[in-house]
Amino acid sequence: MLRAAGKRLLGAGLGYRASPDAVVTAGAARGYHERVVDHYNNPRNVGSFDKNDPTVGTGLVGAPACGDVMKLQIKVDKETGKIVDACFKTFGCGSAIASSSVATEWVKGKQMEDVVSIKNTEIAKHLSLPPVKLHCSMLAEDAIKAAVRDYEAKKANVNGSKEASVGTAEKAANA
């Protein structure tokens, strides 16, 4: 799962590496959008839930070597499928922290099936991320999806279905 996310990001990664001009331009416009600065200075919902809690879904995406690791967790109401709480921890640049902070704000109070449709472009637009920082928003999107998948796998497991246990074991090893 993580690998799949990585492959998609490779495309974006190569985009900026291929053109040295783009890097220079990004440097010139080093300034962050004020929303990024706001989320960086006052990140919303920093923290952790117990990852073994059956009502909690955990998404862990990124890699330390690439400079970004995002952990996003959701707490779901079993009856309604509504996300009652969310939190994150992120190792990464200011844009990555802001993207995950925004993601937790957006998923809170929503139905699970609604949040998987959150697009990275919406997060990027909200934070006015420059092209070189688009991967941060993609990571946030992946983190939301991974968290939802984790919750569903856990639920299936609790319900006695053995098929999903492989996914959960992999997740547990990763987290």
Next chain:
Amino acid sequence: MVAKNLPAAAGLLRRLLLSSRRRSYSSAAAFVAEEPSPPSPAPADGGEEGIISMKGVRISGRPLYMDMQATTPVDPRVLDAMLPYNLSRFGNPHSRTHLYGWESDEAVESARSQVAAVIGANPKEIFFTSGATESNNISVKGVMHFYRDKKRHVITTQTEHKCVLDSCRHLQQEGFDVTYLPVRPDGLVDLDQLASAIRPDTGLVSIMAVNNEIGVVQPLEDIGRICKEKGVPFHTDAAQAVGKIPIDVDRMGIGLMSLSGHKIYGPKGVGALYLRRRPRIRVEAQMSGGGQERGIRSGTVPTPLVVGFGKACEVAIKEMDYDGRRIQALQDRLLKGIKEKLDGVVVNGSVEHRYAGNLNLSFAYVEGESLLMGLKEVAVSSGSACTSASLEPSYVLRALGVDEDMAHTSIRFGIGRFTTEAEIDKAIELTVKQVEKLREMSPLYEMVKEGIDIKSIQWAQH
């Protein structure tokens, strides 16, 4: 009449400078004491008093400056020396027909002697350029172009400054062979490896004196001896070394050297090339023109800048000992202060063979760019100013074999002549606060505390 007014103008200028000097050299005061007055002229002063807003960042007062490898402030003594050559003595040093030219020429030649003195050279071996980048270009490309028929090979290291590496790339495109020597984990070049890399057609060995990113000092004397034995000219980029550590071109067997003005409290836009006369090393000029600087570097020599550079060298000779001890003490204070309060702090590069004014640290589990974003009240950088725009981890740290995740977390603290203890203490306080905040937010730090080995995890590489 004009001439009569000039001393008055100079006096006024000096008064203005004196009043702003106190503030700019101890910027920590802006944080330590709550001064009601607005900070010294900042182009981006916001409407509110004392609040500076620029590029989306709002801070109260000017940040304390700890990026001395990028550039240094001009020493007031240097500025005093430069002022007359902007106002009354503005002549072109190449004018041969009047007093304006003669006095400028005299000033340039005396500056040449001052620059020569700081590296133990003959004034005739000093050529003024626009800076170390130009000197490096003339050295690398100029030497190889001049001897192109017999010499086809250049040796340099993987941790050189971009302008040396880029000049080498340029030579490669022209068909020259370049060896990029790896460095040891402490950042120093392996002398045996260097000796065995030298070939009969090697035309130049270019190894920097003090690394701009990690501050390690290469064993210049040993490198010079090896090059002398093999009869290969030795070029060293000493932009970060001159005036800070003792340099002697004869003792170190240096054939060519690049120097910079603005790294040693001189003005920006001026530097010099040292070119050995005995045995003579020749270069092909990179600039065509009026043949100034004996044809090595055409273009009018900028008298005020050159005078400032010369004065900066003179001051450096005088202050080297004192500065060295002071900066070493400040470095110890900074490192001790940070390590006392934080674990997982690693010094990048050799600690013994290091210029004390450069402290490059990695903070485990914290990403460098976000740390810099939170350290807006301290002007530091994650590496060289040239590469701080890219998202790639520093190529210098990678050459050292620093783990990629640690290479993403580096911060370079630059300490200089005007850094105060209060500034160091403030930098410690702000850094510790920010690292703790980001670690609280870091999933990696959480995992480590839970006893999970991060390296054992299969991360998706992208």
